[in-house]
Amino acid sequence: MTTAHSMRSARSKRVLDPAFLEGFKDLSTDDLRARRDESRAELEYLSYLRRVIQTRRDVLAAERSLRAAGPFPTPLAEVISGPKQGGSRGEFVHMSLPAQDMAEAESMVDAILGDLAMTLPKDVEDEFLESVISALDEQESAVSADRAGVIQVHDRIQEELKDRYRHDPTQIPNEI
Numbered sequence: 001m002t003t004a005h006s007m008r009s010a011r012s013k014r015v016l017d018p019a020f021l022e023g024f025k026d027l028s029t030d031d032l033r034a035r036r037d038e039s040r041a042e043l044e045y046l047s048y049l050r051r052v053i054q055t056r057r058d059v060l061a062a063e064r065s066l067r068a069a070g071p072f073p074t075p076l077a078e079v080i081s082g083p084k085q086g087g088s089r090g091e092f093v094h095m096s097l098p099a100q101d102m103a104e105a106e107s108m109v110d111a112i113l114g115d116l117a118m119t120l121p122k123d124v125e126d127e128f129l130e131s132v133i134s135a136l137d138e139q140e141s142a143v144s145a146d147r148a149g150v151i152q153v154h155d156r157i158q159e160e161l162k163d164r165y166r167h168d169p170t171q172i173p174n175e176i
Contacts, residue, residue: 007049007108007139008146011042016149021156029164029171032157039154044097046147049105050140056109057136060129063121112139 014020015038024032110117116124116132124132165172 012146015039015042015153032161036157039150043150043154045101046143048097050143052105052109053136053140060121060133064129112136
C-alpha cells in the first residue's frame with residue numbers, strides 16, 4: 001500500500017507549491033490563464049481520484065456490512081447505494097478528464113489496494129479488509145486536503161483574472 005504523500009501527482013506538487021503563486025500578479029494574462037487552466041485540470045483530476053477511492057471504499061465497506069449481517073444480508077446494491085455523505089461546491093465539470101489522468105488515478109488506487117486489487121473482497125480476511133478500508137480513508141482525506149488547496153489556488157488566480165478583465169476589458173478572450 002502507498003502512503004498519502006506518494007499519491008500526489010507531479011501537477012499537484014507544482015500547483016500546491018507556494019512558488020506557483022509567487023509573483024502571479026506580475027505574470028502576463030496569458031501566463032496567468034495557463035496557470036488557472038493547470039490548476040483547474042488538477043482539480044478535475046483530484047475530484048476523479050477522490051471518487052474512485054470513495055467507490056472502492058464503498059464496495060469494501062459493503063462487503064464488511066454483508067459479513068456483519070449474517071445469513072440474510074442486505075443486497076449489495078442496496079448497501080452501496082445508501083445515503084451519500086457531504087456535499088459539493090455546486091459546480092459542473094468544465095473539462096473532460098484525459099484518459100491518461102483517469103488511468104493514473106486508477107493505478108494509484110490499485111496501489112493502495114495492493115493484493116486486493118486482483119482479489120474478490122469476499123475472499124480476503126477481515127483484518128486485511130479493515131486495513132485496506134483504513135488506508136483508503138487515509139488517502140481520501142489526503143486527496144481531499146490537496147483538492148481544497150488546489151481550489152484555493154484556482155480561486156486566487158481566477159479572482160486576479162476577473163480583476164484584470166474589469167480594469168481592462170480588452171484582455172477578455174474572444175473565444176468562449
